[in-house]
Amino acid sequence: MDKLLVTGPGRLNGTVTVSSAKNATLPILAGALLFETPVKLVDVPKLNDVATIIKLLESMGVKVERDGKSMTLDSSNVHNLVADYALVKTMRASVLVLGPLLARFGKAKVSLPGGCAIGARPVDIHLTNLEKMGAKIQIEQGYILAECERLQGCELSLSFPSVGATENLMMAAVYADGETIIENAAREPEIVDLANFLIHFGVTVEGAGTSRIRIVGTNTQKKYAATKAYRPIGDRIEAATFIIAGLMANSNIVVNGFEPWTLEAVLETLEKMGAKLTRLEDGVEVHPSGRLKGAVIETAPFPGFPTDVQAQMMALMCLCEGNSIITEQIFENRYMHVPELTRMGCKVTLKGNAALIEGVESLSAAPVMCTDLRASAALVLAALTAHGQSDIQRIYHLDRGYEDLEAKFKGLGAKVERVK
Numbered sequence: 001m002d003k004l005l006v007t008g009p010g011r012l013n014g015t016v017t018v019s020s021a022k023n024a025t026l027p028i029l030a031g032a033l034l035f036e037t038p039v040k041l042v043d044v045p046k047l048n049d050v051a052t053i054i055k056l057l058e059s060m061g062v063k064v065e066r067d068g069k070s071m072t073l074d075s076s077n078v079h080n081l082v083a084d085y086a087l088v089k090t091m092r093a094s095v096l097v098l099g100p101l102l103a104r105f106g107k108a109k110v111s112l113p114g115g116c117a118i119g120a121r122p123v124d125i126h127l128t129n130l131e132k133m134g135a136k137i138q139i140e141q142g143y144i145l146a147e148c149e150r151l152q153g154c155e156l157s158l159s160f161p162s163v164g165a166t167e168n169l170m171m172a173a174v175y176a177d178g179e180t181i182i183e184n185a186a187r188e189p190e191i192v193d194l195a196n197f198l199i200h201f202g203v204t205v206e207g208a209g210t211s212r213i214r215i216v217g218t219n220t221q222k223k224y225a226a227t228k229a230y231r232p233i234g235d236r237i238e239a240a241t242f243i244i245a246g247l248m249a250n251s252n253i254v255v256n257g258f259e260p261w262t263l264e265a266v267l268e269t270l271e272k273m274g275a276k277l278t279r280l281e282d283g284v285e286v287h288p289s290g291r292l293k294g295a296v297i298e299t300a301p302f303p304g305f306p307t308d309v310q311a312q313m314m315a316l317m318c319l320c321e322g323n324s325i326i327t328e329q330i331f332e333n334r335y336m337h338v339p340e341l342t343r344m345g346c347k348v349t350l351k352g353n354a355a356l357i358e359g360v361e362s363l364s365a366a367p368v369m370c371t372d373l374r375a376s377a378a379l380v381l382a383a384l385t386a387h388g389q390s391d392i393q394r395i396y397h398l399d400r401g402y403e404d405l406e407a408k409f410k411g412l413g414a415k416v417e418r419v420k
């Protein structure tokens with residue numbers, strides 16, 4: 001099993017370009033199932049989660065050709081409408097094949113994802129709304145069995161703006177009879193990107209990025225096609241990770257390849273804490289800002305503070321002047337980084353879904369263990385600032401969602417080594 005050896009503390013400098021967003025790429029890859037004509041994508045990140053969804057699509061009969069970071073997916077011969085437990089259990093986003101399969105083939109058998117390290121994560125919002133569109137859904141032996149003649153366009157109102165449910169329903173609506181309105185839809189930039197991908201193929205989608213999305217359905221005879229390749233948006237969560245690293249190292253770096261509006265809640269919070277940032281057209285310049293002040297934050301659906309930056313923010317707060325409070329509102333078990341950060345000298349007290357962070361002046365290196373993707377990123381950030389060499393184990397969690405993380409940090413001058 002690979003591990004990272006990180007030696008700190010040190011200054012960072014230079015420019016880093018983030019990869020395309022994992023959470024934009026995964027629904028777009030599932031969306032390739034909708035179209036009979038080939039889907040061409042560029043800048044597809046090399047991530048374990050991307051490899052998992054590709055494996056799933058291939059198991060269904062999708063032909064996938066990869067040329068460097070470009071990819072062509074041909075779904076003209078899909079013959080297997082089953083998403084097996086073996087693949088779904090390793091990555092929940094596999095459930096995103098449900099909407100496209102039902103829409104195009106009227107049938108799907110998808111393993112229930114089950115819980116994961118950060119929370120129970122049910123899919124009730126996906127299923128009840130597909131039922132409202134006319135799907136007959138049963139749960140048998142751990143699988144979702146879904147069937148329909150043709151989905152019916154209708155007005156849906158989500159009980160919570162779930163990102164995955166919004167994506168599944170948007171894709172399901174593509175071949176529904178009539179138009180579908182999704183009220184209380186998720187507003188994340190990755191939703192806008194999925195809409196743009198569908199629009200790129202000729203589907204009529206309006207309102208993505210607001211709480212009300214409208215999709216005009218058509219029958220499966222319509223041959224949607226696109227000649228040009230689609231590029232998923234830059235990864236705002238990866239960008240936030242580097243911006244926080246720059247601030248923790250009191251350094252001047254440029255993080256580009258993403259649109260700053262997608263990260264506004266994080267940038268505003270950092271500025272309130274004393275960070276000096278310049279918004280660029282396709283990124284952010286971080287200026288040396290000294291020791292930042294503590295803050296009070298609460299995670300929330302977009303445009304609120306993203307849960308996917310909570311762990312990295314905590315690593316920064318551990319070194320701030322004064323106390324900070326984080327309230328995690330999206331996932332019930334997303335504090336697994338806390339015991340590991342504590343081993344490096346962080347002072348964090350948990351009470352329910354709140355964390356009280358007492359700022360300390362410095363951290364010390366320690367052997368630590370990754371528990372989930374963003375928790376791992378927080379450990380890397382802490383290790384870059386801690387005195388000595390930290391040994392970060394189980395980095396397969398990082399490889400699920402950060403492309404070439406150690407190479408990118410090395411490019412900024414950090415002392416990071418991957419040991420096989």
Ligand code: EPU
Binds near residue numbers: 093164
């Ligand atoms: N929820 C339900 N029922 C549902 C769906 C969701 O109760 O039917 C609950 C979940 O249990 C959770 C909350 O609603 O407590 C938010 O879930 P959501 O459906 O919005 O999240 P997701 O689609 O499962 C995506 C990202 C996550 C990110 C969340 C929130 C992908 C592949 N994953 O998950 O990314 O944290 O949205 O923004 O897009 C990560 O990248 O590290 C990651 C976990």
